[in-house]
Amino acid sequence: MTVRSSTAVHALAAALREEVLSGRLAPGQPLREERLAARFEVSRHTVRAALASLAAERLLVAEPYRGVRVSDFDEVQVRELQQLRTALECEAARLALDAGGLPSSEVDRAIDRLAEAERRGSDWIDVERAHAAVHQAIVDAAGSRRLSDTYRTLEGELALLLLHTRTVFSSRDLAEEHRVLLREVEALGPEAIRSHIAESTTELLRSRA
Amino acid sequence: MTVRSSTAVHALAAALREEVLSGRLAPGQPLREERLAARFEVSRHTVRAALASLAAERLLVAEPYRGVRVSDFDEVQVRELQQLRTALECEAARLALDAGGLPSSEVDRAIDRLAEAERRGSDWIDVERAHAAVHQAIVDAAGSRRLSDTYRTLEGELALLLLHTRTVFSSRDLAEEHRVLLREVEALGPEAIRSHIAESTTELLRSRA
DNA sequence: ATGGGACGGATTGTGTAACAATCCTCGGGT
């Protein structure tokens, strides 16, 4: 499944994004330009452009003259990332509710897929992907392209974070949890999402070295 | 006041950002790589890197093989930008309130500066800058670097938008309005911000071609 | 006149090679 793209930079960025989000690279690990240029058979300029775009997504961090590395997250950064997610998802839920788009939306379907992923005991990485899709679906229900795009990159960051956090949400019924969450949002308003994310934040922080 | 910076790309990006936010360039106007390279005496690669970073901030839009132009905003984009602002600022206000940081914060000082800018009948662009600083101060009160950074780039976008919108918030007492807003937030909660921004959205959209 | 194409200049995308600037490591000297 080669990534077709209009430009080499875009294609390389996509390939590197996939690689980073596959977990094959440890947080803090440097990405060397020459090596990547040789491996993907592109010029260093192309590599640099792709790396810069991934750094803009915060999957990588770049320091002048010191190269780019896979992002690592300390506790403060995790908290602030979750605060951002909360901001966007709550607002999105509110907009979706106002437009009456939450009930009949894709969210239920996403939750069903999450349930199936859990039932067939998939790779926890697949379960997590389905979990992320549920939250993305909630945001998408707001009908704002901008909110969706912004939230998607946050989910990417979160995925990277989870990749390198041992045993996070195992031994739970995520699907049922989110069905409840959805009902609460419909009944009590978007604030239900705040506590949902806050819970995941404390769990996330607990299960870290 | 030359911009000193560790790298040429960073310096050029800063210079171009200032230029875009000065209003000297019309929305939709293309930025040609050769011209910029010649004018700033840097290579085209450096120009491209700087343009890419401004595009990531959404001050410019880039299309493959078609160049980058100064961003223009249609009604939908304005709405969605304001939705994002609402999300961040409401969440920030909530966090600031929880931490008790809103009352004794820098926000009052920012409002004072806004009052002074209005009193001495400054350039409306200066007034708007002071106005933006008030909202930034509210977000900063949350104490989240990430929220502040993200909000700052949104304010940049908004500044560009306002630059090319005639006569927006003139003939009003913005400072007093925001003192009231602050009291409402403290008394009634962060939701007061939502209506504040919503109001500005409708005004903004009304005063556009 | 009018709706395609075909042509050609302008602009962007990418590569190669080189060098400057900075970082980093590893010794040697005190």
Place this chain on the structure above:
DNA sequence: ACCCGAGGATTGTTACACAATCCGTCCCAT
């Protein structure tokens, strides 16, 4: 043990070249 300098490794930047794409224009056939 600590400072420091030398040298290699890596990034930042440049110049030049060429391919890929876009865009306006002109010509032609209907």
